[in-house]
Amino acid sequence: MQRKPPQREKTLGSKVSAVLSVLLDLPQTLRLVWSSSRWWMVLWAVLLFIQGLLPVATVYLTKLLVDSLVAATKLDIPSQGFSLILLPAVLMAGVLLLTELLQSVLGWTRTMQSELIQDYISVLVHEKSVAVDLAFYETPEYHDKLHQARDQASSRYLALLESTGSLFQNSITFLAMATVLLPYGAWLPLILLLSTLPAFYIVVIFNRRYHQWSQKATTDRRWTEYYDVVLTHSAVAAELRLFDLGPHFQSAYQVLRKKLRRERLNLLKQQSLAKLGAALIALGVSGAPMAWMLWKALQGLIGLGDLALFYQAFNQGQNLMRTLLGNLGEIYNNKLFLANLFEFLSLQSHIVDPLEPVRVPSPVKQGICLRRISFSYPGSDRPVLKDFNLTIPAGQIVAIVGDNGAGKSTLSKLLCRFYDPTAGQIELDGIDIRNFRLKDLRRLFTVLFQYPIPYEATAADNIAMGSLDSQPSLAEIEAAAQGAGAHETIERLPHGYDTMLGKSFAQGVELSGGERQRVALARAFLRNAPIIILDEPTSAMDSWAEAEWLERFRSLAKGRTTVVITHRFTLAMRADIIHVMRKGEIVESGNHHELLEKGGLYSQSWKAQTEAGDRPSVISNLP
Numbered sequence: 169m170q171r172k173p174p175q176r177e178k179t180l181g182s183k184v185s186a187v188l189s190v191l192l193d194l195p196q197t198l199r200l201v202w203s204s205s206r207w208w209m210v211l212w213a214v215l216l217f218i219q220g221l222l223p224v225a226t227v228y229l230t231k232l233l234v235d236s237l238v239a240a241t242k243l244d245i246p247s248q249g250f251s252l253i254l255l256p257a258v259l260m261a262g263v264l265l266l267t268e269l270l271q272s273v274l275g276w277t278r279t280m281q282s283e284l285i286q287d288y289i290s291v292l293v294h295e296k297s298v299a300v301d302l303a304f305y306e307t308p309e310y311h312d313k314l315h316q317a318r319d320q321a322s323s324r325y326l327a328l329l330e331s332t333g334s335l336f337q338n339s340i341t342f343l344a345m346a347t348v349l350l351p352y353g354a355w356l357p358l359i360l361l362l363s364t365l366p367a368f369y370i371v372v373i374f375n376r377r378y379h380q381w382s383q384k385a386t387t388d389r390r391w392t393e394y395y396d397v398v399l400t401h402s403a404v405a406a407e408l409r410l411f412d413l414g415p416h417f418q419s420a421y422q423v424l425r426k427k428l429r430r431e432r433l434n435l436l437k438q439q440s441l442a443k444l445g446a447a448l449i450a451l452g453v454s455g456a457p458m459a460w461m462l463w464k465a466l467q468g469l470i471g472l473g474d475l476a477l478f479y480q481a482f483n484q485g486q487n488l489m490r491t492l493l494g495n496l497g498e499i500y501n502n503k504l505f506l507a508n509l510f511e512f513l514s515l516q517s518h519i520v521d522p523l524e525p526v527r528v529p530s531p532v533k534q535g536i537c538l539r540r541i542s543f544s545y546p547g548s549d550r551p552v553l554k555d556f557n558l559t560i561p562a563g564q565i566v567a568i569v570g571d572n573g574a575g576k577s578t579l580s581k582l583l584c585r586f587y588d589p590t591a592g593q594i595e596l597d598g599i600d601i602r603n604f605r606l607k608d609l610r611r612l613f614t615v616l617f618q619y620p621i622p623y624e625a626t627a628a629d630n631i632a633m634g635s636l637d638s639q640p641s642l643a644e645i646e647a648a649a650q651g652a653g654a655h656e657t658i659e660r661l662p663h664g665y666d667t668m669l670g671k672s673f674a675q676g677v678e679l680s681g682g683e684r685q686r687v688a689l690a691r692a693f694l695r696n697a698p699i700i701i702l703d704e705p706t707s708a709m710d711s712w713a714e715a716e717w718l719e720r721f722r723s724l725a726k727g728r729t730t731v732v733i734t735h736r737f738t739l740a741m742r743a744d745i746i747h748v749m750r751k752g753e754i755v756e757s758g759n760h761h762e763l764l765e766k767g768g769l770y771s772q773s774w775k776a777q778t779e780a781g782d783r784p785s786v787i788s789n790l791p
């Protein structure tokens with residue numbers, strides 16, 4: 169077993185520089201906020217600046233009030249005393265009023281900013297997640313990253329903004345307060361700083377530990393989310409009840425939650441103890457100046473107003489210092505978490521447009537040619553295709569039949585460049601498809617995937633999604649539905665083409681598997697692409713529906729290049745060329761009659777099934 173190299177202990181200096189580098193990078197991080205809500209940010213900064221000055225005004229007015237009170241008590245005429253107190257009292261009330269007013273305007277600003285930032289980050293994450301290679305979905309690391317980016321980014325950004333704002337506001341208050349304290353001794357602000365440093369150190373250390381733990385716990389948290397979905401999702405509801413899987417998944421969920429809770433509580437316990445220690449140190453350091461001021465007051469060297477001012481200013485100064493350093497700790501912590509978002513946003517796709525794209529052929533004249541293709545899925549050593557050759561002539565219907573796992577669906581993914589082959593090349597009219605712009609290449613294809621997605625939308629929109637760019641008319645949608653054999657089904661729905669499909673939203677209806685497949689087929693047909701790939705188009709259809717659909721399909725596919733991936737011989741036999749695939753290789757090719765005459769795998773499967781009196785629908789798994 170390989171041993172891990174011993175981790176070098178970090179020195180205090182390297183820890184400090186790590187913290188500093190994270191903190192100094194703050195403007196870069198805040199740029200994103202600036203892009204999302206710049207004017208709200210300006211308003212927010214102005215409000216914070218004013219709010220930062222208010223505590224000092226309160227402290228100063230307290231001194232004025234106490235001094236006026238002392239002076240008033242020495243006067244014989246009460247009305248004169250009253251007028252002495254009036255001005256500072258009114259000013260104090262004004263400051264209190266302004267504090268309240270600022271609070272509510274700030275609350276409003278913060279809510280607006282929070283909405284804008286959340287939406288902005290969601291847009292960035294969505295843009296990235298629809299752009300990255302399909303290969304990213306193959307790795308748990310990608311799912312962890314996506315989870316971290318989605319799960320915490322918005323809240324961490326808001327928290328970062330909050331702590332930065334708080335740091336800004338408290339720095340202003342602190343500077344003003346330090347100015348007030350300076351006449352009593354230049355060393356006082358220094359004592360304030362010293363008394364709060366231990367707490368700061370503890371905040372930073374534990375924030376880092378929390379971040380490390382949180383990164384490590386991402387996979388566990390994703391598991392709990394998975395169990396949560398299984399326990400609550402409609403697609404799983406029937407199996408869950410029939411196989412009585414509820415207790416199994418509930419227990420798995422609870423075990424993980426318990427583990428996560430325990431780890432988090434342990435961290436919190438250690439942090440609380442350390443914080444208590446830091447608070448005791450701070451108390452010891454700050455007791456001395458208070459005793460010193462009291463002694464001076466007793467000596468008559470300072471007045472009561474001074475004592476009140478000093479007490480308030482020192483007390484608030486210390487709280488402020490603690491908050492300031494706490495803010496820095498928070499900024500550091502949130503920045504650590506936001507690194508996940510930036511890491512996610514900086515993921516680089518490998519399947520990209522070429523530097524000098526070539527125009528896609530229009531119309532397709534020769535067809536598609538796969539030359540010596542080898543391919544393994546990312547993260548897997550097992551080749552799905554090895555030295556694979558295939559020609560799909562333009563304008564013909566080519567069927568690919570083969571047993572499970574032969575690599576049939578993989579072919580369609582390579583043709584659309586969801587993945588690139590590890591060796592060999594795919595040519596369209598003699599040009600390597602890597603020379604085309606991705607969008608242009610994919611626009612040449614329409615695909616009915618093996619497991620098509622039913623969208624929560626109306627029947628018409630479900631079909632229109634095949635070609636949203638062209639804003640299809642209802643007549644075009646209906647024509648596609650006719651071609652897929654979905655028209656009659658949709659006509660029978662309560663609101664026809666306007667019926668919502670899926671039951672997650674109001675007035676939705678559920679279609680059967682075969683009906684859903686026809687709607688998906690209609691979506692594929694609507695896209696007027698020159699190359700059609702149909703992966704098991706009739707797998708959910710009954711034999712009558714299949715026979716009827718096949719009749720229509722011939723005319724629909726006319727003039728287009730079609731690849732039909734199927735287990736069904738009744739479908740394959742109508743193709744111009746049939747390729748039999750096995751373990752990543754083409755083992756037989758020809759039309760139905762040629763293959764029957766050859767007496768190979770195709771013919772044996774066909775005979776075995778017809779002799780058994782079955783509909784010859786599925787290729788048998790011959791040895």
Ligand SMILES: Nc1ncnc2c1ncn2[C@@H]1O[C@H](COP(=O)(O)OP(=O)(O)OP(=O)(O)O)[C@@H](O)[C@H]1O
Binds near residue numbers: 571574575
């Ligand atoms: N995303 C993936 N990551 C890793 N391996 C995969 C992935 N998708 C498919 N495979 C593997 O590639 C092989 C070929 O899969 P493919 O889906 O192309 O088979 P198929 O011929 O379409 O099978 P079926 O008739 O069952 O649909 C299978 O062994 C499968 O396990």
